[in-house]
Amino acid sequence: MTVPTRGKAAIVGVADAASPTGVLDVYGRDLHTRVAREALADAGLTFADVDGVAAVGSLMQANELAEHLGLHPRWVDTTMTGGSSFEILVQHAMAAIACDLATTVLVVYGETPRGDRDRPSEYPYWLQRDTNINEWEGPYGLRQPLGPYALAKRRHMYEFGTTDAQFAQIAVSTRQWAAMNPNAKLRDPISVEDVLASPFEVDPLHRAEVCLVTDGGGAVVVTSAARAADLRQPPVYILGSGTGQTHALLIGEMDDLTRTAGVASGAQAFAHAGVTPDDIDVLMTYDSFTITVLLALEDLGFCAKGEGGAFVEDGRLGPGGALPTNTNGGGLSYTHPGMYGMFLLTEATRQLRGESGARQVPDATLAVAHGCGGVLSTFGTLVLGSEIP
Amino acid sequence: MRLGWQPPDLIAAAPFWEATQRGELALPWCPTCEAPVLYPRDFCPRCHTTGIAYRTLSGRGTVYSFGVEHRSVWGSELEPPFVVALIDLEEGGRMVSNVLDDPARVHIGAAVEVEFQPIDDGRAVPRFRLVEAVQ
Numbered sequence: 001m002t003v004p005t006r007g008k009a010a011i012v013g014v015a016d017a018a019s020p021t022g023v024l025d026v027y028g029r030d031l032h033t034r035v036a037r038e039a040l041a042d043a044g045l046t047f048a049d050v051d052g053v054a055a056v057g058s059l060m061q062a063n064e065l066a067e068h069l070g071l072h073p074r075w076v077d078t079t080m081t082g083g084s085s086f087e088i089l090v091q092h093a094m095a096a097i098a099c100d101l102a103t104t105v106l107v108v109y110g111e112t113p114r115g116d117r118d119r120p121s122e123y124p125y126w127l128q129r130d131t132n133i134n135e136w137e138g139p140y141g142l143r144q145p146l147g148p149y150a151l152a153k154r155r156h157m158y159e160f161g162t163t164d165a166q167f168a169q170i171a172v173s174t175r176q177w178a179a180m181n182p183n184a185k186l187r188d189p190i191s192v193e194d195v196l197a198s199p200f201e202v203d204p205l206h207r208a209e210v211c212l213v214t215d216g217g218g219a220v221v222v223t224s225a226a227r228a229a230d231l232r233q234p235p236v237y238i239l240g241s242g243t244g245q246t247h248a249l250l251i252g253e254m255d256d257l258t259r260t261a262g263v264a265s266g267a268q269a270f271a272h273a274g275v276t277p278d279d280i281d282v283l284m285t286y287d288s289f290t291i292t293v294l295l296a297l298e299d300l301g302f303c304a305k306g307e308g309g310a311f312v313e314d315g316r317l318g319p320g321g322a323l324p325t326n327t328n329g330g331g332l333s334y335t336h337p338g339m340y341g342m343f344l345l346t347e348a349t350r351q352l353r354g355e356s357g358a359r360q361v362p363d364a365t366l367a368v369a370h371g372c373g374g375v376l377s378t379f380g381t382l383v384l385g386s387e388i389p
Numbered sequence: 390m391r392l393g394w395q396p397p398d399l400i401a402a403a404p405f406w407e408a409t410q411r412g413e414l415a416l417p418w419c420p421t422c423e424a425p426v427l428y429p430r431d432f433c434p435r436c437h438t439t440g441i442a443y444r445t446l447s448g449r450g451t452v453y454s455f456g457v458e459h460r461s462v463w464g465s466e467l468e469p470p471f472v473v474a475l476i477d478l479e480e481g482g483r484m485v486s487n488v489l490d491d492p493a494r495v496h497i498g499a500a501v502e503v504e505f506q507p508i509d510d511g512r513a514v515p516r517f518r519l520v521e522a523v524q
Contacts, residue, residue, distance in 0.1 A: 139465055139512070139514045140473055141465030141467045143473075147458065147473055151474075151475055158497045200459050202458050202473075203459065203492070250485075251485065252484055257453075
């Protein structure tokens, strides 16, 4: 059933920063400030309009960012769920706005893993705190995050007969979209054969099935539907949302590697929005790996469990296909600084405003942004619309 | 920079690591669920029974899924290519570990048996071999 928050808040400004070189000339707070300023300008708003801040990264990221920007927000959120954080932060912002805890929320992201290679830290990020990974997975050489996704891919192939070529087609279709994005890191066409010929990272995961590591950042501005009505851009309404988790960072805690918490987050988001997968014009779904996309298609209900391979193999996800998916070129070919979910929101918003240029999906009015965090662990699903159906 | 793992720090898991030094795979056993608790906790995360005791397990299991790592991985001494697997234990529970045999011989559903290998932080870690390989 739909809920009272349906369509009560909207994304009214977006910005993203990425480079075809994969390296940005800014990092840290300078990057965060830049994308925040650009998203507000896109909305026709200023920092003075912001009374809520949401961000993840450091322990007090939203507070620290507000401090840096000279803001004194009445609402902050630093909920960290990995790559799905931004779908979940927008859900929280929507709820906060509906409860008058905030009016205009700035959601900000930026990481620069490429540039950081010249600014090294002592430990990989996943070992910087006392996570259980150290004790229970570390000695076995389970590479994070590739290792767990390789396990899921092999299990899907075993249970459902999904072929390597079907997985590869996801990377091929995504690259076709990237060719139309001038900021994408990888734009040259590839074939299924190219993907299969790329070396194994963790067999059965080929290198061309693995997302990029690039610098990048982005920001979105969320405000009430009432406030959105007279701003610079047409509102993109938040119609439904859902979150879910099966585990956090330990893949051994996931009962079924072919069924994610996207089943729960997606079902709730569609129910709250009052629409079904058949209604969706554009799917922006986390593509850390090809298996991430395949599981999302099944778990969100775009096809039945186990049928994802057949669903994608005719190029359905690519330009001209029946389900345009990851139209910015995705984490596989556009950019992936570590928590890619921000870019699902910026591209979905631009598609619903009709400003995606060569890659614009005609008459797009409904989009889904489906974020995945951890190792197939935490999910946040948003149904977005240019209208309130 | 120390290339290695932080020492074990979960109090409830201390008997697990003590058992590995004796060459035994031991886990807390929930009498309500009749299943091991993995990773070890002092309560059952399924039914939340508290105060549960350790039990020594058979050390046998089957491969639920696996990957073949083609690079050296930070914090592990294993030389690529090596197999990282999810092992479903005979008594229940699923653990991340390695299958030490030729990767080409490993398959989902394969029967495996534990062995223990010392690593540089003083622990003996449970790793697995294909059962047919030791016969």
